[in-house]
Amino acid sequence: MFAGSYCGSPPALADIATRWNGDLLPIVILGSALALALKTGNRLAAGGVALLALAFVSPLCAASVALFSARSVHHLVLILAALVFAMAMDRQAEGRMRLPVVPGTIVMTAVLWAWHIPALYDAALANMLVYWLMQATILGSSIAFWMAIRRAGAVGAVGGLLGAMVQMGMLGALLTFAPEPLYIMHALAAPSWRLSGLADQQLAGLIMWVGGMAPFAIGAIVIARHGWQNQAGSLAPDCNARSAPRTAQ
Numbered sequence: 001m002f003a004g005s006y007c008g009s010p011p012a013l014a015d016i017a018t019r020w021n022g023d024l025l026p027i028v029i030l031g032s033a034l035a036l037a038l039k040t041g042n043r044l045a046a047g048g049v050a051l052l053a054l055a056f057v058s059p060l061c062a063a064s065v066a067l068f069s070a071r072s073v074h075h076l077v078l079i080l081a082a083l084v085f086a087m088a089m090d091r092q093a094e095g096r097m098r099l100p101v102v103p104g105t106i107v108m109t110a111v112l113w114a115w116h117i118p119a120l121y122d123a124a125l126a127n128m129l130v131y132w133l134m135q136a137t138i139l140g141s142s143i144a145f146w147m148a149i150r151r152a153g154a155v156g157a158v159g160g161l162l163g164a165m166v167q168m169g170m171l172g173a174l175l176t177f178a179p180e181p182l183y184i185m186h187a188l189a190a191p192s193w194r195l196s197g198l199a200d201q202q203l204a205g206l207i208m209w210v211g212g213m214a215p216f217a218i219g220a221i222v223i224a225r226h227g228w229q230n231q232a233g234s235l236a237p238d239c240n241a242r243s244a245p246r247t248a249q
Helices: 014-020 022-041 043-056 059-066 070-090 091-096 101-114 119-127 129-151 155-176 183-191 197-211 213-242
Strands: none
Touching: 014 059, 022 043, 043 059, 059 155, 059 183, 070 129, 070 183, 070 197, 070 213, 091 183, 101 129, 101 155, 101 183, 119 129, 119 213, 129 155, 129 213, 155 197, 155 213, 197 213
């Protein structure tokens, strides 16, 4: 079942340590992106590439085929990678991202919730094209959200972050309290990890409900620090100008 899923068939718990993804194309793309980021000195971009490698090359990729709880971790890694890429963009790129906070939050929420509709989710595990569409839209909408938060004022940024936390918590709660497993593949594969399909789904819900707050809390800290640094940088020339001795007339 779902032979077309990326990272292959669902691994058993005993096999997961050996299930690194050897697909050459993502390795070449990520390796090239990492080399470019390091060459340009963009450490944030390099960190984002490393997070994508964790998602698509490490055994997490294979685990996310077996367990819905691993898929939840996978999605959180993508959202965190999006934050890192948003912070890595220069001012020129930032200026081209005009999406306000409210639409940015709505778009990210709609994308994330849509891919948790069982029929769409199962299609992503059955078809490689749909799988990459899921990954690209989650990553892209998350980057747009973080760019909107980065451009916003304090009130808008706080509102967007709170809205994102609330929607993530609601989705996690729905998964936690669902009375039966919603996703066929994980219901079949979870017992090989000594979990029932329902227990795996409940764990996934808790990860999104509690752990899902982490990317947004980290984002709030990073963006606040970035704003303080920019404010300090803009104030420094003014302070230096005021403290410079005046020449005699």
